[in-house]
Amino acid sequence: MTDFPLRDRIAVGAAVVVPLLIAGVLVPFRGSLSSTSMALIFVVAVVAIAANGSRVAGAVSALSAAAWFDFFLTPPYESFSISRAEDVSTAILLMLVGLAVSQLAARARRLQVVVVTDAAQLRRIHETTEVAQAAPSAEAVVDHVKQELIELLELRACRFEYGTLLGHPPRLEQDGSVTAGRRRWNVDEHGWPPEEIELRAIGNGRYQGRFMLRPSPDARPSLQARLVAVTLADQAGAALDTAGRGTPER
Structure with missing residues (x-):
């Protein structure tokens, strides 16, 4: 069957929703926090989702994080365009780092299954x-x-x-x-x-x-x-x- 286990389905749902919620929480602080600081918060969320889900969940969360970071936290706000070169770099790095780290986290999850063998x-x-x-x-x-x-x-x-x-x-x-x-x-x-x-x-x-x-x-x-x-x-x-x-x- 092609269905994911329930845990992985929940993780994929969280991969879509959690970055959006984080972006909403950060909106009031986007004038005072640097792009790098906000991007690191997203990376932490991506790692948490990947560690508790699958590679798919990690990849989705990385893409979702980059998209909502761009939409809500980089000028012009509420637009999928970026006006500052440093924000472009940060958004690209967020997506790439998020994807890479999510793969490592998912691999660590599989390795842990072997480590905890009874x-x-x-x-x-x-x-x-x-x-x-x-x-x-x-x-x-x-x-x-x-x-x-x-x-x-x-x-x-x-x-x-x-x-x-x-x-x-x-x-x-x-x-x-x-x-x-x-x-x-x-x-x-x-x-x-x-x-x-x-x-x-x-x-x-x-x-x-x-x-x-x-x-x-x-x-x-x-x-x-x-x-x-x-x-x-x-x-x-x-x-x-x-x-x-x-x-x-x-």
């Missing part, structure tokens, strides 16, 4: 690393990861396919999202897609095979769990690559 999920990663180091074969690592994925993602079953890719099943991506065809599927709201889902095992940039996940009907694994699943699959991929089983990724 003890049970950290144990899965650690145990799989130990298995990969001690297992007599790469296939033993694959079997171990299959069992871990069944428990972690609440699957009915999981199998591993070697060789070339066939068909276009839904896919669990490297960033933990799920795509079905060309669309993003919202696992948080709708659960897994009804058919088998592909999770590719990549080792050293080479496609090694894929885990085919058969989901339980009511399972809604968190983004955190899905990211751990990707990590486990890549550990299996690394073991297969070391064993020389892989082919270039397609």
